[in-house]
Amino acid sequence: xxxxxxxxxxxxxxxxxxxxxxxxxxxxxxxxxxxxxxxxxxxxxxxxxxxxxxxxxxxxxxxxxxxxxxxxxxxxxxxxxxxxxxxxxxxxxxxxxxxxxxxxxxxxxxxxxxxxxxxxxxxxxxxxxxxxxxxxxxxxxxxxxxxxxxxxxxxxxxxxxxxxxxxxxxxxxxxxxxxxxxxxxxxxxxxxxxxxxxxxxxxxx
Numbered sequence: 001x002x003x004x005x006x007x008x009x010x011x012x013x014x015x016x017x018x019x020x021x022x023x024x025x026x027x028x029x030x031x032x033x034x035x036x037x038x039x040x041x042x043x044x045x046x047x048x049x050x051x052x053x054x055x056x057x058x059x060x061x062x063x064x065x066x067x068x069x070x071x072x073x074x075x076x077x078x079x080x081x082x083x084x085x086x087x088x089x090x091x092x093x094x095x096x097x098x099x100x101x102x103x104x105x106x107x108x109x110x111x112x113x114x115x116x117x118x119x120x121x122x123x124x125x126x127x128x129x130x131x132x133x134x135x136x137x138x139x140x141x142x143x144x145x146x147x148x149x150x151x152x153x154x155x156x157x158x159x160x161x162x163x164x165x166x167x168x169x170x171x172x173x174x175x176x177x178x179x180x181x182x183x184x185x186x187x188x189x190x191x192x193x194x195x196x197x198x199x200x201x202x203x204x205x
Contacts, residue, residue, distance in 0.1 A: 067097035078204035121153025
């Protein structure tokens with residue numbers, strides 16, 4: 001075998017080794033699970049956090065609903081009236097009912113920023129509003145807190161107690177956008193919890 005033939009043979013061997021290395025690399029599955037997990041980790045944990053936050057938000061919804069029922073019962077039986085309980089005292093009592101999970105700030109009772117309560121009396125049940133008061137009629141509009149009142153009726157009157165709570169969203173990126181009650185620019189960092197009770201007061205003395 002001539003020197004030229006030997007050189008050609010060595011070149012062929014190097015090329016074969018090179019192609020074999022490339023083929024082996026493409027067939028290798030070492031670390032595939034780690035790479036796949038890295039690609040799926042972000043959406044996976046987003047879903048997990050959304051599930052956890054949905055559970056906590058549901059508990060918050062039930063807590064607000066229970067507070068509405070409790071204070072509505074006190075209005076219905078005459079324990080709370082316009083004469084013995086003002087707006088701030090009523091809101092303070094509401095905050096105490098939800099304090100197990102939702103903590104009101106020190107100024108929340110006097111100046112609402114997250115918790116809004118609407119207490120009114122009506123001449124008939126048909127006059128009770130069925131929609132959420134919004135600032136505008138646009139597709140996206142924030143809650144109109146200026147339309148909320150505190151005017152519980154006396155014995156035998158028809159009343160409505162409605163609570164709105166702006167639940168702060170942390171992990172669930174979809175939840176704020178399933179409602180049209182949010183700032184007009186469409187952005188939102190909260191989910192509006194709403195609880196309502198309509199009833200007729202007892203004929204208390």
